[in-house]
Amino acid sequence: MTSARLLGSLILRPLRRDRLRSGLTLLSVALGVAVVVAIDLAGEAATGSFRSSLRTLVGSTDLEITANGGMDETWIARLAALPFNARFAPVLETQAEIPGAGAFPLYGVDTLAGARPPAALPAGIDPDRALFVSQPLAARLSLHPSASLTLLLNDRPQTFQVAAVLPAEAEAEYLVLDVAAAQKALNAYGKLDRIDVYVSPREDFARVEQAIRGLLPPGYLIERPGARSQENQRMLRAFRWNLRVLSYISLVVGAFLIYNTIAVSVVRRRAEIGILRALGATRAGVFWLFLGEALMFGLLGSLAGVALGRFLASSIVGLIASTVNSLYASSRPAPISLGPAEILAGVVAGALVAFLSAFAPALEAMRVPPTEAMSRGAHEHHARLHWRRGLLWAALLAALALAASRARPVAGNPLGGYTAALLAIGAAALAAPALVLLVNRLTRAAARRLFGPEGLLAGRSLAASLSRTSVVAAALATAVAMMASVGIMVGSFRETVLVWLDTQLRADLYLRPAGRTTAGQFPALSAELQPVVAAVPGVEAVDVFHGLEFLYQGDRVALGGGILEIVRRYGRLRFLPGEDRDAILRSLPGQDRCIVSEPFANRHGVRPGARLALPLGGRVVPVTVAGVYYEYSSSQGYIVLDRSTLLKYLPRQPPTNLAVYLRPGADRRSVRREIERRVAGYRVVVAPNQALRQNAMAIFDRTFAITWALEGVAIIVAMLGAANSLLALVLDRRRELALLRYLGASAPQVRRMVLLEAGFVGLLGNTLGLALGAVLSLLLIFVVNKQSFGWTIQFHPPVGLLSAALLLVWGATVLAGLYPARVAARLNPSEVIHEE
């Protein structure tokens, strides 16, 4: 007999007969794969588009020169004097808001020197007001040459005239000004953000690079193009890893279900396997037969999953992109691209999961002796004896998990934490049979008293099919554990952030330029605003804060400068235990000293007393770390100097925020109205403390929305599994159920019995899941999060939410039992007996 024929008759035919169960298994694999594919595609699209759209405009550069805080434009002339055939192009880069349309990159480039925008302006357009618009943006806003357009730049609206529409690749939406016009518009005379270098192919590139380095001050950075995009990718790595790992949950739950399906199929067909073996089928043949069944589920399920994933990706890409924008850097989602590589990856993932989860049951099938005629009762009796062994293995895995959780991160990845989580799941699955027996024994008397003979029968039948009950319980427990652990983690994090916001946001009012707030963007406030605000009656103090994007050892961080004496007097900044807040803040003004946020300290292994070499403008300044403070808004980290120190090295750095402290007894609303009146000529937002907090929490919740969605899918997959397994239990016990009817059981009694089984499985899944979830949450909080993002989260389990969720899952499990219960109640007993 060929194995193809075998597969046909032994595997495919029963699968076709059990269409619903096969469909449920396929669906759960498909959902698992879909989630993985969707997260990957959406993550890629949401974070993969940092490539400056300028590239398409000016062609590819060879080197980029940048400096923290910008650079002086006079360097262009000095660089051009170098005896090489190279061109140096000035670039300003910022974000412009078009009211009603959104924020877009605005580039200031040398329109006269070789770049593609037409050198000659149409007649009648003021060169300082001439704006070039990329074709896709012009099309979207229906802009034509000589149309006028108002942009919000920093805190000022300014009107420009469209000089030309620039051809650009699809979806590249940006604006261009001549560099001089941009400097004027941004009030940044003589300043550049970047110098792009184009080297003639005939020059010795290394020598040119060396000469440039020799000429420029040490604080300037010379990078190959793409370095920036790589920095972004690196910065987002932990974020994407966390998402990816979350997306694997559903796949893990799916693995349990494939295991379950194949194990059921082996148990059901033991006699058939025995006959086959007696007829001469080899052990390997039987092994591959069942692996073949699993692979079929894996392949078909993942093909469907890839398609579904592509579809899901487009609905979540916006969500991920908004998180990236508010936490990391401004990006705009790229189109989702599902290439052969992604399809292959999805299918391989599904097939691999299928293969691994079917391995054990297939081995068991292989070991069925040709003389096999054992009844299920005896077989399960066998399984019951193994719970002790399972418990021992569980203890071993738990010990290994503990060891793994102590490991240091590998290249910034908390691999040890992830391994520990996986081991803990394995331990829980192995401990499941013992738990099933234990809970069964503990609840036996109560079940009988409460539910009578249905309780007795349900409890017995679950204990009798111990291996199967355990797998369903473990699958459900995994999903519940993921939900519980992420719930505990997010709940704790949220509480931590709430408490932190309270210490961080002590001022009454905050001013910033209007327009979208995006991580990595620091639009400037006009310098004259501070005295205006300070003069408003009722204002006690105004803290001026300067924020700027800052490159530190190849890491994008944020550098800030504030009036730390005001922070000391009015604020409540919290430092790590053992550090003296007052002394630290007193020690900063006028000194080359800084404080750093906890994530920065953890990322760079910095403690108080350490010296940082900060490239500020052209100079590299040694700065002493005075203290480490708690901060949760950026995993990249903050370095904060006193304003006096910052301005000493970057004298032209504009302020970005004002924090206004009111006199005691001053009426916050009337002061706010007065400030708004006096700064009416500027486009700034005057926000009360409350609004900032709410905004921060909104960002927080948005960030974790996707996490919740992933949890939901894992739970749904587990539910499908529960329904699937209960249905298998019902179908396998048709004769028993029919017999019960002959013995006087009513249809409602049979239905109640199956629902009780569902309830019991749900109870087990929840109990085990909660225990596992608590362990996983500790791993998430103290290992994974700490190592990935560097912050300390206080443990605050959201008890109410968690209990509600568990109750919901339990209810859903019982609901998942409704269909199998209906099937059981509707069996026609005389027909079932006739089948014998």
Added chain:
Amino acid sequence: MFSSGEARCAPRYNGYSLTTSPRLELRRVSKTYPGNGQPLQVLHEISLEVPAGAVTALLGRSGCGKTTLLNLAGAMDFPSSGEVLIDGRATSSLNDADLTLLRRRRIGFVFQFFQLLPTLTVLENVELPLLLAAARGAREAALDRLRWVGLEEKAAVLPYQLSGGQMQRVAIARALVHSPDILIADEPTGNLDTASGDQVLALIRQAAARFGAAVLMATHSAEAAAIAALRVRLRDGRIESLERS
């Protein structure tokens, strides 16, 4: 024996008192299965009164319709035409709840294969009909029946540890635990060696003779037929002969 059951032996189904009508009667019963494509008529106008206190044997080749007839008689299935009357009342006129009650109080079943629930102990298996009916005194009644079939010492054992004959005796104990007045047995000795078969037959005869049940038993074996007061021979769904002894 039957100490606790005896009192409950009087007919009491849904308030019906003992009437002149026979306990179990089939009137021109036909049964047709839809089959695939062509309907299959299994029973043709069978009329039969099953006497109380005696064994009625249903004889005939495999496939002649014995099991079908037993299912109709036990109200587990309904005739396509004709009536199955229990105490003069047609089973087809009863709703699901009434049928369940009928089974719980009046009817016991014994099968050839697959008798016992593998996950319940012997005692629990025997108790089960009373538990399902929420009747009191289940444990005592079950122990009583087990004693009667001589398997009291196996009460706490799981079925897979029993021999085939022992299983069948437990099944009979269970079929009679609620003191039914109708016992339906489908080839109860079909799967047993002679010695075990004889034991089972003795029990079935007692159920009829000593406890007054109307026993309807399908069988192949001559030994089984020998205990019957009435032998009904079926052939292709029709009664071939009726023979009293």
